[in-house]
Amino acid sequence: MTSTRSAKAVRTMHLATAGYAVYCLVKPEHLREAIGSDDTMWDTVARVFGVRDLAVAGVGLLGSASATRTALAIRSAIDFGDAALLGATLDGEARSKAVGVAAGWGLLNLAVLGRSR
Numbered sequence: 001m002t003s004t005r006s007a008k009a010v011r012t013m014h015l016a017t018a019g020y021a022v023y024c025l026v027k028p029e030h031l032r033e034a035i036g037s038d039d040t041m042w043d044t045v046a047r048v049f050g051v052r053d054l055a056v057a058g059v060g061l062l063g064s065a066s067a068t069r070t071a072l073a074i075r076s077a078i079d080f081g082d083a084a085l086l087g088a089t090l091d092g093e094a095r096s097k098a099v100g101v102a103a104g105w106g107l108l109n110l111a112v113l114g115r116s117r
Helices: 003-026 029-035 041-062 065-089 092-115
Strands: none
Touching: 003 029, 003 041, 003 065, 003 092, 029 041, 029 092, 041 065, 065 092
C-alpha cells in the first residue's frame, strides 16, 4: 500500500470511529437495544464509549502521522478490551454479537495498521 493510500486508510478508520462515537452520544440506547436489555445502565456505557472513541478519533484525525498510527493501535487495544469485558459480562446471543462486533473492529483496525507500515 502506498504511503498516501495507507494514510487515507488509517484516517478512514478514525472517521468511522468518530462517526460511531457521535452515534453513541446521540442515540446511546442503541447498545441496550442491540444486546436486548432493558437496563438503562447500558446507555451510560454507550456514552462512555462515545466520549472515549471521540477522543481517540480526534487524535487520529488531527495528529501527526505518528500520532495517527498510535491512535489506531490504541483503538485496536480498546476494541479487544471491549470484546473481553463484554464477553465476560453478557450471555448468549448478546455476547456473540458484542464480542463479534468489538473483535471485528479490532482486527480491522490492526489490519489497516499493519498495511500502513
